[in-house]
Amino acid sequence: MGLRTGTFQENYAQDMAIFRSSLHWEMLLALLILLFICPLIFSDRILTIMTMMGIVVVSVHGLNILTGYCGQISIGHAGFMAVGGYTSAILCAKLGFPFWVALPCGGLAAGIAGLIFGLPSLKIKGFYLIMATIAAQFIIMWIIIQLRSITGGTDGLSVPTPMLGSIALSSKTNYFYLVMIFACLATITAHNIVRTRAGRAFIAIRDNDLAAEVMGVSLWSYKLQAFFIGCVYAGVAGSLLVHYIRFASTDQFPFMDSVWYLGMLIVGGMGSTTGAIFGVVALKLLDELVTIVGPILAAAVAPQTAASLALMSHGLVIIIFLIFEPRGLHHRWEIIKAYFRLWPFSHEVSD
């Protein structure tokens, strides 16, 4: 956490600020402008990919708070996304709620589901909690299929075009802007949540829950808070996804997605907001690479190589990261930044 030599902080507020120099602000502005002129430059296909990335970024930020900061591992995140997605889909399609009301309702419903399935976390941890969240994923999907009269069961549910006031979010460009606004909001709130009292409590629980409890951190309250916040993010992402596709089905929230969200955290770097974004972008780009390379390989080698590559690609990347860079892309990014900050000297006085 260094700044260029000659930049001084004179009070605590300056020291704790996220953007600590004018250069930071300029870079942020440049990044936002770049992000929001994307629809003017890129084709619909690339916009679709970026929209999906934005939706997953929202979801993975939630998982990052829950798993990366609070240490409560969840392999049921897609299940919580499904709760949010189906809630807002039902509110819009069956009860005629406007989109902007249904979206937060979806988030809230997912948060409540997270509270329910977070209850076991008070008694169990580690692998037991992983199993409980896997169970949550399958039970949620089963309940959705059972409630056929409301959710449409295995047939799915059509969702009307989302409207914001009189603007129909029907084009890819419109929805891209919506998702990017949500992704930015999610990033800002996620980064700030971990700087609050609750965020510090989460980190204490992750590092040593018994010690945290002895210090007076209420495990009961903060573990459930982490589950609630993480699942609200998932719910918002789920409803964004459902309204984007304008159809809700259980196939949109497969179990393996839950696994790959965790994989994205590992590739990006656990417990880091930028890491979560890096991870999502990296694994989604890998997906695109596989869809391009797969057919070529299938034609050149054997027809089943495409399917095999699609199955293996994520697993192989995660194995490589776990062995060679367990701190993820975020750590590499810090090294690169430090290099340019320190140039032409190669060492920093350790703090």
Add this chain to the structure above:
Amino acid sequence: MTFFLQLVVTGFAQGMVYALIAIGFVIILKCSDVFNIAQGHFVMIGGYLGYTFLVPLGLPIWAAFLLAIAVAIVMGLLIERLMLRPLVGQPVLAVVMMTIALATVLAGLATLLWGAEYKAYHGLLPSITAKVGSISIPSESVIGLIMSVICVVILMLFFRYTKIGLAMRATAEDLQVVQSVGIKATTVYAVSWIIACVVGIIGGILLGGVSGANMELADIGLKAFAVVLLGGLDSIGGAIVAGIILGMLENVAAGYLDPLLPGGGLAQVFPFIVMIIVLIFKPNGLFGMSRIERV
């Protein structure tokens, strides 16, 4: 009554598959504290290997088994050395993600080598059938039962009386103490992965000989964790008892309740419901040891 018995018998067969997967899982957990999500995939690979050795290569049964064991040993060594050893001392999430990644790589390999197709090789292995009243017990449950009982007896003797077996139990208990008394933890880990691979692959061949090799065995692996939790994470005998209990319960519940539910499919989700209940009320399972945690 016949309907009930039929359900119980089918459930028994299902339970034996669970038990076979659960045993391999418990072995690795007991020795190296690693939760191996890929155990179901070992069984799947075993099924496909059995097909390759018996049908296209046309080997005699004993040679097929020997070759399969050799493959399992190499596989266990490679997995331990390349994937798990770099993770010694890493948090539980890293290890679990590694085994999930291993599972997807194995699934990808199976797709690459065997095209993810259903491969049948019925009638090549000797089939054993038994009858209870008017209901015949399917061959797979008999084979599964014999196989798992043999496994349990061998493994119990192994863990109780051999030096390496004792070393393995000690390693699970406390890695630092074990290293300070001069036991090579790396050997222990390698042996535990080899055993788990051998158990999984032999089980896979036996199951494949009855119901054919397919990718579904890997999905059953996930449900088998309910068995492990119910039986107690560190109890091999518990894995079998819980496997049978859960297999039967699942089938009986699905048989009687599915007609009442609009969507059906209770058998798919039943193990997970049991899992949540066990986790909330009895996290150590039926036969597991409870651990006291100290700071």
